[in-house]
Amino acid sequence: KAGVTQTPRYLIKTRGQQVTLSCSPISGHRSVSWYQQTPGQGLQFLFEYFSETQRNKGNFPGRFSGRQFSNSRSEMNVSTLELGDSALYLCASSVRAPFYEQYFGPGTRLTVT
């Protein structure tokens, strides 16, 4: 069974631009969560989608948004990029939540200059 895939793997953007990251979950998984990892901050929860509905959102500004499609693929968008948005963005999928293991993708490394 194919794992979680994320595209692109690396991205360089300029401050003020916007970016869209994509996540394809494991087949049959309906829950997709997004996390941000920055040095010294650890993994921070962004949001979780299940059956195209956002069920949970972390403490991030409105510039961070996402959506999930009917095939469970998810996208995350960051508008008006700031230098502090430079991070590794991970998505994870699970059959459903709560109580189930989350399977992580390889991440997208975003650098904002």
Next chain:
Amino acid sequence: ILNVEQSPQSLHVQEGDSTNFTCSFPSSNFYALHWYRWETAKSPEALFVMTLNGDEKKKGRISATLNTKEGYSYLYIKGSQPEDSATYLCAEETSGSRLTFGEGTQLTVNP
């Protein structure tokens, strides 16, 4: 405890040593406790999900216990091997699906 806390922050052991790490969590609105293993340049890998007080899980040489009443979990590695070198993360699941991660314990096993 307001956040998920892990100790120690890092650990260096010799091959064959047994070791353990601690994860402390707030335990209000608790759903589950997750343990992950994260090797450099790889994705975090799920080890265990535990939900009930007193839960014990085992996978090979790695095991974990859970105490929800006092808000802690232990991860044990028996007979550490160099391939066990990784960062071990715990995360508390609250509000159904929201994971709050600790900063991790970085384990280095020297041959």
